Amino acid sequence: MPDLRGVLPVLATPFTQERTIDEGALRAEVDWVLDSGADGVVVAMVSEILRLATDEQEALGELVCSHVAGRGPVVLSVGAESTHVALRLARRAEADGASALMAIPPLTVACGAEEAGTYFRALADATSVPLIVQDASGYVGEPLSLDLQARLLREYGAERVRFKPEAIPIGPRLSMLRDATDGRARVFEGSGGAALVDSHARGVVGTMPGPDLVWAIRALWDALEAGDHARARAIDEALSPLMSLVTSLGSYVAFEKHFLVRQGVLPSSRVREPLGFTLDEETRRRLDELFDRLSGVVRA
16 A cells, blocks of 8 residues: 555545536646645545535545556545445445545534544444544534544554544644654644644644645655755745635635646636635735745745
């Protein structure tokens, strides 16, 4: 199995004018992120999977797995509002060749630690590839219990269960998870790169940013791995003001698709409405200014 570490961007799902999945544009995006330095790819919340029908989500995962074709690991998100649907997605994802699964807990019900544990254990028991437990509370819901996450690691081991914590405050909770698991937890950061410098210092094994700035995150990750603090600081200082404009999942989707169109990766920035966010002209100009600044720093 390909190694699960490094820079694993979460793909944006391109749509046709009829709002169906644009398969040709998706293949081009996969090629571009891999050519830009990605170690693998992920399909998850920023891929707008919550706006896809179950069969569309399955078809999306199959297409990504087949097109990556062993060039790196593929992580497919299988979280759902019921264990029944999550298990269907998980089994299909593994059959299609996913290197790992990732699951958020149900979003429309407030699961306690016991119910959440039953849900994640069902997914782990039904499959043989690693399961990444995603605490998506950076966007929605209550944080997952740190004690539950530590128990899952003890029960299944570090090879089978991994983590993507997004609860606020990210840094302290990441350290708490690390300490609760005696440093055994393999953790991915999911801030889009905004908290990558701090998270790297706390021991993450990888990052799952958006696809649009993968070249910048690759450069930042490499600088951190090499201990090049001056370059890491320069990239982080250029990246941070851009990421500070992200205020919601909807804004993240709008921003990344804008940048992917600007770079010629996608033919359009269409989304599945409602998005809950409108990219106005003033924000667009500010994004482009910050993008140009970041590009210059990375090239330097």
